[in-house]
Amino acid sequence: MYPTLLERLKSRGYRLTAQRRVVAEVLTGENMHLTADEVLERAEAILPEVSRATVYSTLQQFSDLGEVRELQLDGRSKRYDPNVQPAHHHLVCEGCGQVFDVAHGETAPVLGEHDRHGMSISTAEIVYRGCCVDCQQ
Amino acid sequence: MYPTLLERLKSRGYRLTAQRRVVAEVLTGENMHLTADEVLERAEAILPEVSRATVYSTLQQFSDLGEVRELQLDGRSKRYDPNVQPAHHHLVCEGCGQVFDVAHGETAPVLGEHDRHGMSISTAEIVYRGCCVDCQQ
DNA sequence: GTACGAGTTTGGACTTTATCCAAGTTTCGC
DNA sequence: GCGAAACTTGGATAAAGTCCAAACTCGTAC
CATH class of the missing domain: 1.10.10.10 (Winged helix-like DNA-binding domain superfamily/Winged helix DNA-binding domain)
Known part of the structure; x- marks a missing residue:
């Protein structure tokens, strides 16, 4: 264990x-x-x-x-x-603020050289925003 | 104009x-x-x-x-x-907090039905974090 | 051009979220 | 059990942002 x-x-x-x-x-x-x-x-x-x-x-x-x-x-x-799996993103309801994990989402696209501004990238998080089932009424 | x-x-x-x-x-x-x-x-x-x-x-x-x-x-x-182009993302230096626009980045992957939790998605933003040239010293 | 009213601005009080700190308490190795 | 270091506490403080009533100003109408 x-x-x-x-x-x-x-x-x-x-x-x-x-x-x-x-x-x-x-x-x-x-x-x-x-x-x-x-x-x-x-x-x-x-x-x-x-x-x-x-x-x-x-x-x-x-x-x-x-x-x-x-x-x-x-x-x-x-x-x-408490979920610290690196490649998991989030889904936020703009109505009530509720947050869901995106458990199986793809990783964010890798940045091209030109877009990196010389930086070394360590993480890439995606935040999806929208309206949850309850708030769609 | x-x-x-x-x-x-x-x-x-x-x-x-x-x-x-x-x-x-x-x-x-x-x-x-x-x-x-x-x-x-x-x-x-x-x-x-x-x-x-x-x-x-x-x-x-x-x-x-x-x-x-x-x-x-x-x-x-x-x-x-002031840049409100929908598909532009951000690059944040964890050292100094400086922010760059990712002008030509790809859009975030579309969520599958199962990951949407019934929500209607309106935006998807990516935040890349890392270390800028100055902070890499 | 002047007067007027609705839209704006102002400063200060207030709220929310979070951090700091000195004093008291607890954990754990011995 | 004992003691030192680690931890916790409540209250003060800080930082970011909002609220509000009074004062001011933009732009229309005369």
Whole structure:
């Protein structure tokens, strides 16, 4: 069995605290794209005394470790995606803000020399925007 | 000659004020991707009494009119791009935050039925991230 | 050209999202 | 268990953006 997030944290010298367990727990799932505030809200439901600062710093750590992907999709708050598969893109409803993973999408086209402006490219993410079933009414 | 932004504003019933002229002026250019604060700063250099609220509301109007594109690239402030050609993407340096237009890039792959989650897709934007020439040192 | 009203602008207060920090608490190797 | 380093906390602070009532101005109509 592949090591869990908590095991990976431990093996890198991070301590396993109740707060980290809770943040890891509320983040996991399919098509989860919670904002920091939503994570805090759900974490408080499990561990009432958890603080905002801890949730933010924990999300930052998980992100630095590559355990979650930080998404900036709506010009407001960041969202945290536990799915870190490199070639997965996102689908955003402009009506309600809901986010779906594009699990099987193709990768973005590779840039030609002329378009690269001399840069070395490390990632290419696609954001599809549109209107979800509920918002099409 | 195609009507300018100011002429298009006028034809839609908007008034041509000094503030709108200045905001339009500082936005224009190749590879311009200013934040609202940068727009304010440059606008003040031309018209010192311009206010923050006006810059924000003007940028919002230009964006609603399709005259500029609002970009959310770095998890901090929005950027405003006077290039509204639909199929152009962006190249962001993770070191310094600099943004380049990808003028001739291909369009993003079309999503299959299964990946659409029932949504109707209206736009697809690609963000390439990497390291620019200056930051590669 | 002047008056007028609707559209604009202004500054300041306010909101939201996120970060910082010093003090207190907890984890884990010994 | 003990202690040091790591972690968490609440509150202050910062950054980005929005709201609002009062003042101002553009452009039409006279």
